[in-house]
Amino acid sequence: MSVPGDLQYTKSHEWVRVEGDVATVGITDHAQDELGDVVFVEMPEQGATLAAGDSFGAVESVKAVSDLYAPVGGEVVEVNGALEDSPEKINEDPYGEGWILKLRTSDEADLLSAADYEKLLEEES
């Protein structure tokens, strides 16, 4: 499973790319593999305000539903509208075209490094 070193992670298998005050969020390669073929992504409205840990949507495969949790608090500045028609992008390119939303962060996040996340995956397997 791919765990890019330049990203940060959550225990609930989201990844975060922080650029300035904007955090891009998606689900990890491990998460998409566990879910299988993604067929639907529920995303919040642009402009919604989330606190860290809030459930903001869900990723659904044919068989399973996985809730999404905000890794950091902030305002939703963009959602990946392409996922409405092509949710499979989450399987094909979880760290790229499969990104889910962008948050303007308002607080410091308590996130895992790539090394810590890899350790978590090992413990869970």
Added chain:
Amino acid sequence: MAEETLKRTPLYDEHEKAGARLVPFAGWEMPVQYEGVKAEHEAVRNHAGLFDVSHMGEVVFRGPDAERAVQRLVTRDVGRLETGQAGYAAVCYENGGTVDDVLVYKTPDDFLVVVNAANREKDVAHFREHTEDLDVEVVDESDDWALLALQGPQAVSILGNFTDADLAGLKYYRYVVGEVDGFYAVISRTGYTGEDGFELYVRPDGAAPLWRRLVEAGATPAGLGARDTLRLEAGMCLYGNELDAETTPLEAGIGFAVHLDKEQEFVGQEALRREKEEGLRKKLVGFKVEGRGIARHDHPVAVGGETVGTVTSGTQSPTLGEAIGLALVSPGVQDSFDVVIRDRPVEARAVPLPFYKRKKK
């Protein structure tokens, strides 16, 4: 449950080798998928898929009163079954609630009742409890059988490589006893996918060699995930979803398997007769989600904000590319209602079942 040792079918090693994702299911460690649910689903619709359903239970009724016993236990009039024929039926409690849904095979001397894995022990106890006064032996032969389901438009041509049995002449819901690749097999033209195909009852030692041969011949291994999306598209009930102790077979829409007029009384007959006279307490509807979202098992069904039922099964249909589902709703519910997906009401529309029907040749 977590501490309990999970049972493994004779095909466990094949699943591991094929890279299956194995999950606990009804006390068994079963493959939920190999390559992916969608690909396996499409393989069954377009070519042929192969399922391990060895977890299903096989219960044999043997003895002079075998027919009386089965007649008493199931909703179908099994007296009308000929040797070589199988029939779908429900097993009910006195109050009409459903114990299980089963397949009944009429053999020359006995009856074979195939039950859901999760219900096996409960069923056997129920069968024995209600037939104590009869001269019949209720034998749980589940451990003596493996069960492979070969399903899809190419099932006949693939299986034909390995058997002399007259597959083309075998009608739906009929079976023959013969050999497949040299292994003793009950070849049954039945299935749970909405496609043509066979269920092959074989001895446990024949399961793995036969599995490998059928895969080599072009069948795609398919898991329980695809089995569920396939049966849902075909509008078939799953015990624990559409059917349970609180739901009668009439309510779940399988009245075609209930012969209320059969001469010999069956357990639950009186309650079902009464329900038919007085009107159903709830009804099963198929629906498509019109708004965005996928309805799932246990999501509420609402009209004008008032809960009027529950989604029993729901998924994104791989064949139709739409979110479909089954729901048990109040009898008065019309064709338009909401399914409440994670607290959000989403419009849905009732549609006739099944969602998918194969083209007959």
